[in-house]
Amino acid sequence: MTSDTVPRPRTARQMKSAARLYAVQALFQMEASDQGTEGVIREFLDHRFGASYDGDEMAEGDPDHFREVVEQAVNWQARIDQMTDRALVAKWPIARLDPTLRALFRACGAELVALDTPPRVAISEYVEIARAFFPEGREAGFVNAVLDHMAREARPEAF
Template structure:
């Protein structure tokens, strides 16, 4: 395998992980608004979104299924802990219940990854700020997400800073 092939493989794996993060936020949002179970939402995403072609002909990116499942399952299993970390990162008198449901899903997915030992906190922050940009391309939300995730990361992994 050439260096160019290795670089292409690394870039493809990075795109799959990034897609998994985006899909995890979408899945958590969907679970919150529809009341679907983790199992049902994970199956739907894996069967109909990962690598699918939209009716308009656009191809959706293939996601890293293991990371997707780890984020969704981790967010559900550690929701109380993640919500408490998020709440402490938010400004006074602004409870997590009052923030946009998409941001809530994003903080939960990012919190699940911050609590794992697999990804450096700075990478989690950068990746989820990019997810925020995908959902809020014109707004101030990406900066807000950066600030909240920085606070959460310092709480979850103080040794990394």
């Protein structure tokens, strides 16, 4: 998984954006290593937020938003995965997706289902994260379409 370093954010919005990126990375790590929620949250807060490795500085992130996204993605994973499956074509269920995309859909799904993030903000933020992980591909458009479908299901009143 790439995109480990991002510039140091200066505003609350940038801190939330960094927290979202870290949440996607944490959810990816949890799936890849079978690490538990509290362990991965603690690791990120202690060793990633604002850390410096080989001269590269990691971004400061909003620790509360990071924790909420990760915890709610785990708490609501079954519903989020079902929403994602409904947004995908029948021959390509969530289990066949790249694990980074699964983590991204789960993180954004948490914001759509359990947090008060406006759907357009969540979609925009996670499409940007998709661009960071897949700069050469068509994934950003794919992510946008899936997240739009998920948002309309989770929060139809917002559209």
